[in-house]
Amino acid sequence: MQIRGAVLREIGAERPWAASRPIEIAELTLDQPGPTEVLVQIEAASVCHSDLSVVNGSRVRPVPMLLGHEAAGRVIALGSDVGGLSRGDGEGGGGGLEVGTRVVMTFLPRCGECASCHTAGKAPCEVGSRTNGAGELMAGGSRLREHGTPVAHHLGVSGFATRAVVDYRSVVPVDDDVPAPIAAVLGCAVLTGGGAVVNEAKPRPGSTVAVVGLGGVGLAAMITALAHDGVRVIAIDTLASKLETALELGAHEAMTPEQATERGVRADTVIEAVGRASVFGFALSITALGGTTITVGLPAPDDTIEFAPLGIVAEGRTIIGSYMGSALPSRDIPKFVEMWRAGRLPIERLITSHIGLDGLNAAMDDLADGTQLRQVISFIDDGSGVLDRAS
Numbered sequence: 466m467q468i469r470g471a472v473l474r475e476i477g478a479e480r481p482w483a484a485s486r487p488i489e490i491a492e493l494t495l496d497q498p499g500p501t502e503v504l505v506q507i508e509a510a511s512v513c514h515s516d517l518s519v520v521n522g523s524r525v526r527p528v529p530m531l532l533g534h535e536a537a538g539r540v541i542a543l544g545s546d547v548g549g550l551s552r553g554d555g556e557g558g559g560g561g562l563e564v565g566t567r568v569v570m571t572f573l574p575r576c577g578e579c580a581s582c583h584t585a586g587k588a589p590c591e592v593g594s595r596t597n598g599a600g601e602l603m604a605g606g607s608r609l610r611e612h613g614t615p616v617a618h619h620l621g622v623s624g625f626a627t628r629a630v631v632d633y634r635s636v637v638p639v640d641d642d643v644p645a646p647i648a649a650v651l652g653c654a655v656l657t658g659g660g661a662v663v664n665e666a667k668p669r670p671g672s673t674v675a676v677v678g679l680g681g682v683g684l685a686a687m688i689t690a691l692a693h694d695g696v697r698v699i700a701i702d703t704l705a706s707k708l709e710t711a712l713e714l715g716a717h718e719a720m721t722p723e724q725a726t727e728r729g730v731r732a733d734t735v736i737e738a739v740g741r742a743s744v745f746g747f748a749l750s751i752t753a754l755g756g757t758t759i760t761v762g763l764p765a766p767d768d769t770i771e772f773a774p775l776g777i778v779a780e781g782r783t784i785i786g787s788y789m790g791s792a793l794p795s796r797d798i799p800k801f802v803e804m805w806r807a808g809r810l811p812i813e814r815l816i817t818s819h820i821g822l823d824g825l826n827a828a829m830d831d832l833a834d835g836t837q838l839r840q841v842i843s844f845i846d847d848g849s850g851v852l853d854r855a856s
């Protein structure tokens with residue numbers, strides 16, 4: 466079938482990307498789903514730093530690549546084996562996937578069989594990590610072609626498109642009362658930031674959580690921490706506009722890193738959501754005795770710091786790396802949906818603009834500049850399946 470999607474042609478193009486336009490909207494051929502795959506009509510997709518990391522080259526991936534991994538849509542066809550499959554890894558049955566089901570796409574499918582898949586979400590699946598790195602689906606290869614040439618998938622999803630074929634383990638069903646833009650943001654920002662809180666920080670009443678870096682993931686961590694009774698939340702960012710947003714969302718205090726250092730802030734849990742080694746060093750410096758530093762950001766592979774291990778030992782501190790919020794998507798997304806339904810997780814506040822597919826180059830500039838949180842592309846189906854709109 467023919468689809469329309471946002472294809473990254475060149476990594477590390479000159480900024481502004483609105484001018485150099487490394488992302489092009491193209492007509493592509495999408496194969497029918499394989500036996501363990503599903504075809505999804507994309508309803509909404511949002512722009513995340515992991516898209517930006519491919520555009521700016523800090524995560525090297527094959528190109529051409531159809532970007533987008535924070536997305537939601539409706540299942541419109543099931544592979545021949547999907548009905549009878551279980552998810553493995555304690556993720557519950559493969560049930561719940563039917564034609565018409567709204568699904569959240571997630572960016573790391575778990576095979577359910579490798580050693581890492583037996584860690585209850587702690588370690589990223591080895592198979593999923595490998596196929597993600599290769600720009601393939603979990604069953605191998607690409608389902609996307611342009612003039613006969615394969616186009617790589619982004620993180621097993623490629624959601625900046627009118628339709629997507631993905632592994633059945635890359636989707637989690639949600640009820641129809643969850644609007645598609647909310648469902649999209651659940652799949653990456655909330656799963657990553659919120660997951661770091663519920664699966665790793667597990668904050669106790671009377672404790673303090675500091676979140677460093679108030680992008681979509683950091684703010685998702687912040688609102689999840691705020692949903693815990695009796696937890697004091699400190700928001701830290703260099704941009705005044707983000708500190709303002711954090712206070713509006715209920716942060717108890719908001720400050721710059723310099724202010725945090727000056728005031729001698731030491732938090733029981735510090736969540737680093739920037740993805741820069743120097744910021745990780747800062748996060749370590751404001752972690753309390755006996756406290757925990759959790760890093761969810763993804764720095765470039767050659768970005769390093771030096772620190773003295775003595776402080777970790779002498780102060781009895783813990784460092785945790787958390788990929789995708791150490792989450793099992795089918796276990797954790799329903800938890801976040803419940804919190805959202807109860808009015809305790811204002812995910813809609815993370816969405817700061819609606820754009821069309823053709824606005825993606827400029828959207829990458831805005832994300833890099835920190836002027837937007839989540840920018841959502843909404844799709845409508847006019848029967849051709851190839852329209853999108855800015856709403």
Ligand SMILES: [Zn+2]
Nearest residue numbers: 513515535653
């Ligand atoms: Zn993401």
Ligand SMILES: [Zn+2]
Nearest residue numbers: 576579582590
């Ligand atoms: Zn696995």
